[in-house]
Amino acid sequence: DVKVTQSSRYLVKRTGEKVFLECVQDMDHENMFWYRQDPGLGLRLIYFSYDVKMKEKGDIPEGYSVSREKKERFSLILESASTNQTSMYLCASSYDRFTNEKLFFGSGTQLSVL
């Protein structure tokens, strides 16, 4: 089975801190995605990547950046955390750009910014 692993299940940070959320997949998938999930808003795409060192902005990239130095790892960075970034963050991967329909999700990181 494909496994998408997010480094932390719960994270508490202070306003202004730099925050790294890590995601690793073990099935050689080309595509990786970061979403945030908020009550009443569903899933919103932050950034995605179709290849190593590639990144594309999603619908809500402001306040975030990403890094993909290796195929299996996709990191989400909050340069200066703010309280409105308190959310559940979900990482996902899929095989490639042309069969990107089936996403495999991690269990999520619940981030609280105080």
Add this chain to the structure above:
Amino acid sequence: GNSVTQMEGPVTLSEEAFLTINCTYTATGYPSLFWYVQYPGEGLQLLLKATKADDKGSNKGFEATYRKETTSFHLEKGSVQVSDSAVYFCALNSGNTPLVFGKGTRLSVIA
């Protein structure tokens, strides 16, 4: 742009009741349509999909039919169980773009 609208929850049903969760979409081209499910404490997982008009996706007793004329992909199950309690997301994919998700519908099934 592409978008998905699904019925707001929460939906609360008794065990063995019939379930319908409505989903309609707006898309350019010929999208593929999906239902994903998120069980408590987990990430989302694909429940079923349909890739062209009139296709029916099915899995675990759930069904949804791709209706191009009404731009809909409603999720149904004839007899829900407590274990079906989860959040259900309708989604679409058009071309090589990332999936677009609806806001999710929380289902609670009580014994």
